[in-house]
Amino acid sequence: MPSPAFTDIQLPAPVLKGRGAIGASDNRYELLSRVALDDGWSQEEQPPPRTEVSFDTSKSIIVQQTALDLPFRQSLNIYRGCEHGCAYCFARPTHAYWGLAPGLDFETKLIAKPDAPRLLTEALRKKSYKVAPLAIGTNTDPYQPIERSLGLMRQVLEVLRDFQHPVGITTKAALITRDLDILAPMAAQNLVRVAISVTTLDRDLARLLEPRAPTPARRIEAIRQLSDAGVPVAVFASPMIPGLNDHELEAILEAAAQAGARTASAILIRLPMEVAPLMEAWLREHRPQRAERVLSLIRQCREGQLYKAKPGERFRGTGPVADMIGQRLRLARTRYGLAAPAWELDCTRFAPPPTLGDQFTLFS
Template sequence: MPDAADPEILFRTPLKGRGAVTNQTGRFERERRERVIGAWPGDNPFQGSAGDWDKEARPKTEVSVDASRTVIARNQSPDVPFDRSINPYRGCEHGCIYCFARPTHAYLGYSPGLDFETRLLAKPDAAGLLDAALRKPGYRPEVMALGTNTDPYQPIEKERGITREILQVLSEFGHPLSIVTKSALVTRDIDILAPMAARGLASVAISITTLDRDLARIMEPRAATPSRRLDAVHALRSEGVPVHMLAAPIIPAINDGEIEALVEASAEAGARGMGHILLRLPLEIKELFLEWLEEHFPDRAERVYSLIRQTRDGALYRAEWGERMRGTGPYAALIHRRFEVAKKRLGLASKFPPLRTDRFRVPPRKGDQLSLL
């Protein structure tokens, strides 16, 4: 049995509370940096006391200010049902190894690995920038999506409150919004969401991957437990907020055995409908996921690789429109069929309810002269 004090073993041991195993250099960097444990004095980052190792091996979350002067992101993807979104934060402390937003951290000069979940950027001016954008002449409202890149209710939102400020602006303008999150913190804002939902302006999707708490801690180290997410569905639905569940991602040989159980739990919690997304491995996520898989599930890693390739025409990932979310081939078709059969049996819809855009009104600023008409 390997010695737990061996530096090589410590270096490869996944960090408690973090998803990525390493901090791989981003694709835009000229040089690829790797930590090497050498034989010279001072080369070994694990030399010294246990406290020294603990400080080195457990990076704390750092939050910087994102000074962007625009806040609404636009897209023309045929795979998503919205054309605009807001992300209050860059990076996400939840630490989901499969997060498709990880590669965006490379644009900042950071690693899509541990940096993505420990070096975050917050947008404290987001609400003000949104207010200004919605007041521009010619603006036409469509559903504003929150949580499309990183989770708007990740842990730092509890103290920062940027997402809540954004909701307040959207509510004042009568602007429709949809939220995707895997945090129970969304229930904090029921006082805003429920009145908006009553006007046909708000819906929420709760993302869930497993009902197994231990597996969830491996897949999503700092996200809410599965039971808390189901409780959040019940709380939102009880206040009239339409809620869907999103099983994302489905990973072959890891959580695909829970498909029927996930659908049943979602229906019991009060979800109106449910969707699913097959595991995606674009850019740096591929290597990060493979090393995570070999660390946590070495007994089935080869089987997972094989099944993923069976859903991607022999590759680990294909990015074609219409296929990247669902995959291709018999195995992907079987996953889709199992969801559809379970949802039909339990009366869950596949699509989100339409939201209203005709309630949009630009509210007067403080001190503005009111119109006589």
């Protein structure tokens, strides 16, 4: 029997330690795609990809939001891509706009915005600027590992503090406690709120699902430190993945409440564009016996598809499975004292600080 042609033997997608994406994935805008094939020769083991950081020279930094189902109207992102490498991250497809792949590139080829503090300062000084809470961390995490060396998020916070500008921060990184010296005084003026994302309390699951993010225990401890410092903090039990982590919903909220969280929310997993095949590959690699069940439950929440971006439904889904998760969330929030309405930040304190050379008025 003749041996098959080498072009018929496709190599399995590589599973890299410390990375969430299975394989590199393609960029949807590319006309050509590459597939690794086995030619029968032994292959040398390739070193794991290193994290690379390039720099963005954007001319503006604040993004105005128009979607009616978002709880904020303007946002700011300091980094493109995220080294946390969460397999489920809905932001992965944005990397395609830069000629990069939403898979491995998203977590290894990062783009930082070193001009963010300056651009923010210029935007807040414009006479046409209208004050509204600024959301940070809605796309990629501002406290991901490279923030430890670059410190851009801290510089942005210093600008917001000096302008007395309200800000809401979402992160899954314990590094946020580094900035308590800024956050605590801002909280005392009702200028800041923080949401800590806790997807699971299972350290082993977190290590595979969110390979370079802090452990669940460190995130719960971050909630405790923020709360003890007077910073209002919510737990963001997201994403809820039916059949994988949704059974932990109540336990996550209980642990967060005991640590001092004031409110809680949860979002159903979102798998837009390239994220769906990436998440499916992750399931088949790390949870093969459960993969079909999880995918089926997700489809039951998305009208038979893995994702349906319908406004008003994309965050919670539809159908019995999604409704049950929503009902459990409501009950658990009440049970653990996390049902308080979202707090409103103070926009009336906003005041651009004087710059060098400004002449102070002699008369009030």
